[in-house]
Amino acid sequence: MPETGTVERSTLGSQEYRGLVVVDDEEIVLTSLRSLIAIATDCRIDCYTEPKQALESIRRNGADLVIADYSMPEMDGMEFLSCVRDFDPEITRVLLTGYADKDSAIKAINQVALFHYVEKPWDNDQLLLIIRNGLERRLLLKQVREKISRLDDAHAEVKEMQMKLLKAFL
Amino acid sequence: MNSRILIVGQPTEIRETLRNALQAPEWELREEPDAQAALDLVHEYSPQVILAAVDMLDVTSFLEQLRSTREAPVVVLITPPGSRERAIQELRAGAHDYILMPLAPEELRYRVSCAVERKRTLDAILLQLTQAEKMASLGRLVAGVAHELNTPIAAIYSNSDVLSRSVRRLMGLVSDLPPSAEKREIQAVLEVLSNTSEVDCIACERVIDVVRNLKTFARLDEAERKAVDIHEGLDSTLRLVECQFKSNVHVSKDYGELPPIECYPNQLNEVFMNLLVNASEAIEGQGIIKIRTRREGDSVVITIADTGKGILAADLAKIFDPGFTTKGPGVGTGLGLSIVYKIIQAHGGTIEADSTMGKGTTFTITLPLAASQRATSVPVPEPQPHGG
Numbered sequence: 105m106p107e108t109g110t111v112e113r114s115t116l117g118s119q120e121y122r123g124l125v126v127v128d129d130e131e132i133v134l135t136s137l138r139s140l141i142a143i144a145t146d147c148r149i150d151c152y153t154e155p156k157q158a159l160e161s162i163r164r165n166g167a168d169l170v171i172a173d174y175s176m177p178e179m180d181g182m183e184f185l186s187c188v189r190d191f192d193p194e195i196t197r198v199l200l201t202g203y204a205d206k207d208s209a210i211k212a213i214n215q216v217a218l219f220h221y222v223e224k225p226w227d228n229d230q231l232l233l234i235i236r237n238g239l240e241r242r243l244l245l246k247q248v249r250e251k252i253s254r255l256d257d258a259h260a261e262v263k264e265m266q267m268k269l270l271k272a273f274l
Numbered sequence: 275m276n277s278r279i280l281i282v283g284q285p286t287e288i289r290e291t292l293r294n295a296l297q298a299p300e301w302e303l304r305e306e307p308d309a310q311a312a313l314d315l316v317h318e319y320s321p322q323v324i325l326a327a328v329d330m331l332d333v334t335s336f337l338e339q340l341r342s343t344r345e346a347p348v349v350v351l352i353t354p355p356g357s358r359e360r361a362i363q364e365l366r367a368g369a370h371d372y373i374l375m376p377l378a379p380e381e382l383r384y385r386v387s388c389a390v391e392r393k394r395t396l397d398a399i400l401l402q403l404t405q406a407e408k409m410a411s412l413g414r415l416v417a418g419v420a421h422e423l424n425t426p427i428a429a430i431y432s433n434s435d436v437l438s439r440s441v442r443r444l445m446g447l448v449s450d451l452p453p454s455a456e457k458r459e460i461q462a463v464l465e466v467l468s469n470t471s472e473v474d475c476i477a478c479e480r481v482i483d484v485v486r487n488l489k490t491f492a493r494l495d496e497a498e499r500k501a502v503d504i505h506e507g508l509d510s511t512l513r514l515v516e517c518q519f520k521s522n523v524h525v526s527k528d529y530g531e532l533p534p535i536e537c538y539p540n541q542l543n544e545v546f547m548n549l550l551v552n553a554s555e556a557i558e559g560q561g562i563i564k565i566r567t568r569r570e571g572d573s574v575v576i577t578i579a580d581t582g583k584g585i586l587a588a589d590l591a592k593i594f595d596p597g598f599t600t601k602g603p604g605v606g607t608g609l610g611l612s613i614v615y616k617i618i619q620a621h622g623g624t625i626e627a628d629s630t631m632g633k634g635t636t637f638t639i640t641l642p643l644a645a646s647q648r649a650t651s652v653p654v655p656e657p658q659p660h661g662g
Binding site: 224 | 421424425426427428429431432433435436439440443478482485489
């Protein structure tokens with residue numbers, strides 16, 4: 105029986121599905137999230153304490169959803185997420201933060217087009233829901249892109265046919 | 275409360291005149307001929323007012339030494355005829371007032387009561403300043419503590435939930451096994467784990483609640499400042515807390531005509547919530563909570579009065595101190611009223627408590643109508659606005 109907030113890999117229905125990347129300078133947070141993802145979802149999860157390493161991994165292997173801590177010593181969560189956005193805007197971006205004040209939330213959402221802003225301590229059910237919705241968003245974007253490209257192909261095909269027809273009649 | 279007055283001066287006849295003129299129940303008198311001995315007496319007797327008939331040559335150094343005492347009493351000089359010029363100089367040196375001899379008892383009494391009043395005002399301002407300073411440094415401390423606690427508790431909270439999920443998963447797997455002694459044992463162990471993680475979860479929620487309070491205390495979440503109807507805030511807060519009230523608590527509202535007030539509405543609601551819950555908790559038998567609002571000049575005055583058991587006079591001075599609680603361990607964090615104090619202060623207002631044992635307690639909040647230019651946020655420097 106699936107539990108509340110379970111993210112079934114099958115619901116994502118894509119072979120190209122890659123998984124989550126989490127960045128937090130605190131190992132204990134990563135361990136907690138890794139355990140949660142392992143027990144409650146079918147997602148793959150890669151955890152990093154160094155934003156730079158995480159970026160490297162994303163550039164190499166891609167990602168579907170990225171969760172970043174706000175305050176990290178080398179590069180803060182906002183900077184990190186904006187790099188992720190530059191690399192691939194379709195990757196869903198979630199910010200994890202110790203203090204929820206409205207100003208910085210608004211700033212975060214506007215600056216890096218954040219999908220969600222999660223306050224520490226987080227509620228697991230809520231976080232799983234955010235992850236599920238975030239992955240769904242990613243999937244929909246991908247499907248839309250694929251549909252558009254198929255439409256483009258079809259359009260090109262139609263055009264070609266038209267050209268051939270015209271040529272045949274001329 | 276009696277006012278303590280110290281009469282300092284060599285000439286016996288002056289001391290006698292002063293003594294006779296100031297015979298009144300509200301004045302407690304002590305005398306000391308010698309200025310040096312008087313300085314020692316200040317620590318022990320801590321007078322509010324000193325009437326000094328000391329030789330003008332000594333006055334400056336006398337005033338200087340008095341100023342450095344903790345009590346810093348207000349000084350009124352008893353000045354010989356024809357030395358007005360000197361007396362005025364001494365006013366610059368720190369004397370509050372002077373009275374030219376010959377003394378007129380009526381004038382003397384009036385001047386002394388003015389001096390007493392001044393000392394009271396000074397003491398009150400000093401107390402407020404000390405309070406504000408204490409709150410500011412505590413705010414910094416609390417912000418740091420909350421920040422440090424936040425991540426570990428977040429991890430523990432999440433883990434306890436993961437543990438519950440894991441146990442549920444195992445329970446499901448084990449239940450499919452054929453009955454055996456091992457199965458029963460495994461199920462018993464899982465039961466223990468399940469109960470433990472359930473307790474962990476509840477314990478975490480309590481810690482998280484405290485940390486959240488600490489965060490609110492340190493930073494007072496910066497929702498928008500806007501002009502609102504205070505009555506709406508009072509009513510919505512009342513609806514929220516009324517369900518906690520016992521059936522013996524009745525609420526009576528006496529709302530005056532109020533213009534919209536520029537404020538942080540959620541913060542004011544927190545103030546109302548704290549005061550209303552405290553009021554209901556103070557009521558043991560039948561009791562009434564009276565909420566009254568009035569516009570008074572450029573201010574709005576909100577009083578929340580209960581007919582509860584009251585607050586001990588000794589406690590009354592400490593109720594706005596952070597950490598002070600009478601609710602016993604595990605019940606109150608002792609942050610409620612200090613948060614209230616800080617919020618009202620951030621709004622440029624004042625809050626006072628008045629209480630009679632067995633009769634009840636009244637909190638009076640005064641908020642300025644035009645506070646828009648002041649205190650856009652609480653002036654507590656943050657070490658780090660965001661937590662990792």
